[in-house]
Amino acid sequence: MSDKVKDKVKELLSSGKIKGFLGLCSRDGNIAPHLFVTEDELDNLVVGDKSAPGDSRYPLNRQLINLVRAYPDDTFGILVRGCDERGLAALASWNQINPNKIEMVGIACPQELAIACECLKPYPESFVDGEKCEGVTAETVARIDSLKVKERFDLWLNEFSKCIKCYGCRNICPMCFCNECSLENDELIRKGEIPPEIPTFHLTRAVHMAGRCIDCGLCSEACPADIPLRTLYKKVADIIYKQYNFRAGYDAGQKSPLNFLGGLPE
Amino acid sequence: MKQLLSFSGIEEERLHSKWISSAEGPEFAEEMRKFVENLRALGPSPLKDVNKGKKAA
Numbered sequence: 001m002s003d004k005v006k007d008k009v010k011e012l013l014s015s016g017k018i019k020g021f022l023g024l025c026s027r028d029g030n031i032a033p034h035l036f037v038t039e040d041e042l043d044n045l046v047v048g049d050k051s052a053p054g055d056s057r058y059p060l061n062r063q064l065i066n067l068v069r070a071y072p073d074d075t076f077g078i079l080v081r082g083c084d085e086r087g088l089a090a091l092a093s094w095n096q097i098n099p100n101k102i103e104m105v106g107i108a109c110p111q112e113l114a115i116a117c118e119c120l121k122p123y124p125e126s127f128v129d130g131e132k133c134e135g136v137t138a139e140t141v142a143r144i145d146s147l148k149v150k151e152r153f154d155l156w157l158n159e160f161s162k163c164i165k166c167y168g169c170r171n172i173c174p175m176c177f178c179n180e181c182s183l184e185n186d187e188l189i190r191k192g193e194i195p196p197e198i199p200t201f202h203l204t205r206a207v208h209m210a211g212r213c214i215d216c217g218l219c220s221e222a223c224p225a226d227i228p229l230r231t232l233y234k235k236v237a238d239i240i241y242k243q244y245n246f247r248a249g250y251d252a253g254q255k256s257p258l259n260f261l262g263g264l265p266e
Numbered sequence: 267m268k269q270l271l272s273f274s275g276i277e278e279e280r281l282h283s284k285w286i287s288s289a290e291g292p293e294f295a296e297e298m299r300k301f302v303e304n305l306r307a308l309g310p311s312p313l314k315d316v317n318k319g320k321k322a323a
Contacts, residue, residue, distance in 0.1 A: 145273070149272065149276075152274065153312050156274050156275055197317050198316050198317055199274055199276075199313070207267070232273075232274075235269075239270060
């Protein structure tokens with residue numbers, strides 16, 4: 001699927017429109033993030049489908065934030081799926097990046113991946129490769145909603161008890177850009193406890209994901225304990241949608257209703 | 267917040283919020299009386315013993 005992406009990136013690099021392209025590269029059998037700056041590097045460019053579609057995704061947006069801060073005058077290209085595009089729109093709405101200095105090269109995810117992700121919009125606004133497939137609603141959330149309150153309690157108690165407090169969910173999250181993190185504040189969450197206080201640790205993070213999570217699912221992929229974090233944050237996103245008719249990243253330029261510092265939404 | 271608590275298996279009635287002016291002492295007292303009554307009816311929190319007896323890592 002990477003040929004059309006390569007052609008597009010080649011065009012962007014050769015025209016001088018972008019200084020570099022943040023994408024994925026395959027080397028020695030491994031897929032890793034890479035900043036492509038010359039055309040002849042592009043042979044190794046991949047879109048992150050190692051043995052299954054999207055099985056080797058990386059939080060490129062996180063790296064992009066560092067990159068654009070170090071080189072504020074330059075324009076960079078970046079590989080985006082639907083979720084990454086939402087992430088960039090949300091990051092722009094939180095004043096973390098300048099969207100005018102970013103050139104997105106989009107790919108649409110196949111239905112198989114959309115189903116696995118329960119992704120509402122598995123494609124970016126514009127894409128050079130892949131085909132637009134149907135969005136999928138979250139069965140995992142509906143299933144937990146249908147349980148009795150005691151059953152829900154037991155389910156999450158069991159999940160949260162597995163946590164080893166590695167902070168992997170936060171560290172991989174492309175929407176976690178705070179300099180100081182509540183999860184490391186001793187007043188809120190006591191240090192030196194494993195699992196971290198239940199449910200304070202996970203619900204604190206869940207609340208912070210409200211109006212911010214763009215549903216990329218990297219948290220669930222990173223979690224060594226297989227805690228269904230994505231399901232929890234999907235629920236939080238649903239609550240915000242129900243209350244404020246807002247989903248983070250779906251409408252570029254629209255600020256989160258919880259982003260008071262940037263002014264209330266129209 | 268109530269909806270998130272409920273999804274996590276904690277009765278949403280355990281959280282109550284109401285805007286009351288600092289000049290409305292009796293209203294606050296009445297609200298708290300009702301809240302405590304509701305909490306008593308719910309019984310101990312399911313979280314009561316969850317974090318007990320944990321050793322520092």
